[in-house]
Amino acid sequence: MxxxxxxxxxxxxxxxxxxxxxxxxxxxxxxxxxxxxxxxxxxxxxxxxxxxxxxxxxxxxxxxxxxxxxxxxxxxxxxxxxxxxxxxxxxxxxxxxxxxxxxxxxxxxxxxxxxxxxxxxxxxxxxxxxxxxxxxxxxxxxxxxxxxxxxxxxxxxxxxxxxxxxxxACRIHADDAQGGAYTVKRLKPGATLEKTGGNWRPDDGVAYHGEMKPGRWPANVVHDGSEEVLEGFPHTTSGLMKAGTRRAAQDHPGSVCFGTFGGDEAASDTYADSGSAARFFYCAKASKVDRDEGLDQFAPQQFVQFQTGNGESGAASSLSEGRDTQYRNxxxxxxxxxxxxxxxxxxxxxxxxxxxxxxxxxxxxxxxxxxxxxxxxxxxxxxxxxxxxxxxxxxxxxxxxxxxxxxxxxxxxxxx
Ligand SMILES: C[S@@+](CC[C@H](N)C(=O)[O-])C[C@H]1O[C@@H](n2cnc3c(N)ncnc32)[C@H](O)[C@@H]1O
Structure with a gap:
């Protein structure tokens, strides 16, 4: 390559x-x-x-x-x-x-x-x-x-x-979703998951106890694993849903689901599990080692690290107070x-x-x-x-x- x-x-x-x-x-x-x-x-x-x-x-x-x-x-x-x-x-x-x-x-x-x-x-x-x-x-x-x-x-x-x-290739495993700590509830001991026709299924056709092998379908949310973000996700429990199952438009009494999500069919089996809802891909901001890898020949410089989400009027917003802010990159x-x-x-x-x-x-x-x-x-x-x-x-x-x-x-x- x-x-x-x-x-x-x-x-x-x-x-x-x-x-x-x-x-x-x-x-x-x-x-x-x-x-x-x-x-x-x-x-x-x-x-x-x-x-x-x-x-x-x-x-x-x-x-x-x-x-x-x-x-x-x-x-x-x-x-x-x-x-x-x-x-x-x-x-x-x-x-x-x-x-x-x-x-x-x-x-x-x-x-x-x-x-x-x-x-x-x-x-x-x-x-x-x-x-x-x-x-x-x-x-x-x-x-x-x-x-x-x-x-x-x-x-x-x-x-x-x-x-x-x-x-x-991008399914979410417990390690990726730090803080997720989800457990698979309805799998029989010793049973494994098999991939059939694009879907992962229990090999005996019955839900069982064991480790979730393929991981969760990747979501359109990624988080940094910080306590602050994890606290925003409540602990939830979900039941196993077989491929082709129609999801109820209202998951909880009093909640309303708009748009095409309401009544959607599951494309593949989902898992019966529990844990923090932070069961998404986890990635912290770039570390110093990551930033500076391969840059030994560059002189470190004092640098103001800043956020990029909604910075105002082009001004730096320093996140670096009290930190080592010497970067080669x-x-x-x-x-x-x-x-x-x-x-x-x-x-x-x-x-x-x-x-x-x-x-x-x-x-x-x-x-x-x-x-x-x-x-x-x-x-x-x-x-x-x-x-x-x-x-x-x-x-x-x-x-x-x-x-x-x-x-x-x-x-x-x-x-x-
Ligand atoms: C937001 S930064 C990308 C930073 C990158 N993600 C990283 O991790 O270093 C955008 C970059 O695009 C470059 N840039 C802006 N306009 C460009 C253009 N028309 N053609 C090529 N590069 C451009 C800037 O010099 C800047 O380095």
């Missing part, structure tokens, strides 16, 4: 790439956390097929963050992606709407929104007399979109290997390895090529090579290139070692 990071504007670089040449796109584009735009003006430009230029700097005064990428950039991403290929893109909570409209205008179909919940955010916008102008940031939304294709998913997969998510918005590995694994066919048009310090590239995938990155800010390339090179060396002798999850402080 090859990994490359190209220097330049991704729109120009992607324009030079072959059509339908990448299997997935996983990226963390500029959030555009600058002054509030005139939406009508933005959309007028975008609908006319023009670019919209926003004045002012974005997060931490970074000019690259002044506005979300427009449809013209996403159209190039659309062109180079295979039919049925998925796009995952992070956004800030204040600008998610505009970021996703641009993706829709480029032709993508939006499939879902993933929430990454965390407890480390600080409320901003003043705290005088019990009043403020912002809520405490506690999640980052990630849009899941797909390039449309003709015909069935199966036919598209047979032709391009794209169109469906890698559910089994000086990129302000590093994403954690475990989260990026889970995301690229979810959307990329085995051995496929992942594109990140907004590479930054290379977190997607690190994840891709560790997952045995190819990687192509674009980054326009020159000073981030050596950081990205060195981190990816170090990850390639680690991937070699992992392949030879698989390691335990958690090497870098997060669940794998």
């Amino acid at each position: 090859t990994a490359r990071v190209l220097h330049g504007d991704c729109r120009v670089l992607m324009a030079a790439m072959e059509e339908a040449s990448v299997d997935s796109i996983c990226t963390d584009p500029p959030y555009g956390l600058s002054s509030e735009p005139d939406c009508a003006e933005v959309l007028t430009h975008w609908l006319a097929g023009d670019d919209y230029e926003h004045t002012g700097n974005g997060f931490m005064g970074n000019s690259w963050d002044s506005f979300v990428p427009g449809p013209a950039t996403w159209k190039e991403a659309y062109r180079v992606l295979k039919p049925g290929g998925f796009l995952l893109a992070f956004f800030g909570t204040r600008t998610y709407d505009l970021g996703v409209i641009a993706i829709r205008l480029a032709g993508f179909e939006v499939r879902d929104m993933v929430h990454w919940l965390y407890g480390s955010g600080f409320p901003k916008g003043g705290n005088r007399d019990g009043k403020g102008t912002c809520l405490k940031p506690a999640h980052e939304p990630i849009v899941l979109a797909r390039k449309p294709f003709k015909g069935s998913v199966a036919k598209n997969e047979a032709k391009h290997r794209t169109g469906a998510l890698n559910i089994d 000086i990129h302000p918005t590093v994403k954690p390895e475990a989260l990026m590995r889970w995301l690229v694994r979810l959307i990329t066919p085995p051995g496929g090529l992942v594109l990140d048009p907004f590479t930054g310090s290379g977190s997607t590239g690190k994840a891709a090579v560790l997952e045995g995938l190819g990687f192509l990155g674009c980054e326009m800010t020159e000073e981030y290139l050596p950081i990205a390339r060195s981190r990816i090179t170090a990850a390639e060396a680690r991937a070699e070692i992992e392949r030879a002798a698989p390691m335990q999850p958690g090497l870098f402080g997060e669940a794998a």
